Amino acid sequence: MTGNEIPVGVLFSSTGSYSVIGREGHDGAMTAIAEVNGSNLFDFTLKAITADPACRAENYALLANRMMAKDNCGHIIGCQTSWSRKELLPVLERHQGLLWYSVPYEGFESHDRVIYSGACPNQNVVPLFKHILPQFGKRAFLTGSNYIWGWEMNRIARELLAAEDGAVLGERYVALGDVDIGHLISEIIETRPDFIFNNLIGDSSYAFLRALRDLSERDAAFQPNVMPVLSCNLTEAELPIIGAAAEGVISTSSYFETARYPKNIDFVRRMHDVRGENVGVSAMFTGPYQAVWALAQAIKACGSADSDEVRDLSTKMPLPTPVGDLHIDRTTQHATLTPFIGVVEGAALDHQTRAAFRVVNPQAHALAPDPYLVNLNSERNERLQHAASAISETNASTAGDPGFLRVVK
Known part of the structure; x- marks a missing residue:
């Protein structure tokens, strides 16, 4: 792929009612694209195809369709709201593209055209x-x-x-x-x-x-x-x-x-050099930044920007980024993350x-994704089954005692 220029969609709302976080996402993606292109790690460059949906959900699908149909973008970094993500799914399916979705969300989704690098409910x-x-x-x-x-x-x-x-x-x-x-x-x-x-x-x-x-x-x-x-x-x-x-x-x-961990200390220092000492570094900036780096590493590792190949490889190996390795679960395509x-x-x-x-929880540890809260529900079911067994045992031991109330709240 030497000399290749790979178009990548950057789809965040820089205007509108939630534009503050939209501009953060845009800046994070663009900062990472500049770093990837300036690095000697890759034999390709990323060409940012940007658009502003202006916080209107219907605009996301229109702009994403243009990015993939006209500009040949196989990958899109973007979307802030779940509404906008849902609007993109049919477009991604039609063009076999891949969305790198890096914001926290409500879970209960696992789509084969999305890499979820933001936190899910668990x-x-x-x-x-x-x-x-x-x-x-x-x-x-x-x-x-x-x-x-x-x-x-x-x-x-x-x-x-x-x-x-x-x-x-x-x-x-x-x-x-x-x-x-x-x-x-x-x-x-x-x-x-x-x-x-x-x-x-x-x-x-x-x-x-x-x-x-x-x-x-x-x-x-x-x-x-x-x-x-x-x-x-x-x-x-x-x-x-x-x-x-x-x-x-x-x-x-x-x-x-x-958050005090070695890679973050260096990352924050570099971002302050780039953006200014008084500009905070947020998850809305860091998520798209990390997604771009992860995408670049996946393209390098599989030797192709094909969305299916990149997706499959991304779930088989850690993707190194300046913020830390990104681990994507093979089953759900969600990331392992630490809930600070x-x-x-x-x-x-x-x-x-x-x-x-x-x-307030500096010792927090990384959690594997559970977007459908399967493990939480399993733990709850086990507690209910245990309680039911205890009730049955109690009822059996008190059979014939009309004064015993067999109701457990």
């Missing part, structure tokens, strides 16, 4: 709830943008709470980009949950967090150390936009700038201090 919401419930309680208020991500993440939250005898005090949605969230605040004041699970995205989330901040200043019962906001998708890129309202939010991510949990600190200070996530 790597985001499950560890987050396991960390939070013992500390703050089991009475939750759920919010979300009115599409797949919000619906499914809150459905999983309901199941996790039900398994722990918890309660959902409210579940409310707003349209993508809607900033009219006063009714959510009113209901939170009325229900007074132990915590809030926020699955709003973009401008809707920022408006919600600012309104909660105003509420906490009026009533200490709503301060984040008392009633925290949980997130599975808040990143460093959004903290300057949100400002003081981000203080105390607890988020989970497969990447935080402050971080709390926002410094957002309420003066503008000279850059807010960041303090990692």
Whole structure:
């Protein structure tokens, strides 16, 4: 392949209601493409074919179709929302292309035309709830943008709470980009949950967090150390936009700038040299960056950019990247990832201090992907079977005793 130029689609929304994370994804992909092209590791270069869907789900399929039909892109790095990913699937099938999808998502999908390098439920919401419930309680208020991500993440939250005898005090949605969230605040004041699970995205989330901040200043019962906001998708890129309202939010991510491991220390230093010392390095930047490097290594290893060959090889070997090796599961095409949990600190200070996530589980270990929560459900079924056996034994031992109540909650 010496001298080859390989077209690669870069499909992120740089304008629109969630453009902050879109620009991060675009910048991460473009930074990695520049590094790959400047490296002596490869006998080919990557040609970025970029497009801005402007946060409109229907635009993703149109632009992806053009990238593959007209520009000969066999691979696309991109998509932020699950809605946009779902829109791409028929196009990918038609052109036999491959999407490298690197953002956290709600799981319950495994498509042969997608490499999922972002966190799935057992790597985001499950560890987050396991960390939070013992500390703050089991009475939750759920919010979300009115599409797949919000619906499914809150459905999983309901199941996790039900398994722990918890309660959902409210579940409310707003349209993508809607900033009219006063009714959510009113209901939170009325229900007074132990915590809030926020699955709003973009401008809707920022408006919600600012309104909660105003509420906490009026009533200490709503301060984040008392009633925290949980997130599975808040990143460093959004903290300057949100400002003081981000203080105390607890988020989970497969990447935080402050995670202390050798490759990340060097990676963050290099990215600060490229982007500026005051620009945070986020999962929304690092995910596409790592996906580009992984794609380049896979093309090199199999000697072809053919999407089927690259996909098959990617699930058979670790793909080296400057952030760390990417391991893709052969069965589900999802990545093995480490679920870090971080709390926002410094957002309420003066503008000279850059807010960041303090990692509260630095000893977290990598988890194999379980996008359908098969293992979680198996563990739950085992507990139920054990409980059922205990009930049967108890009932047998108390047969004939009319005063014994044979009901176990």
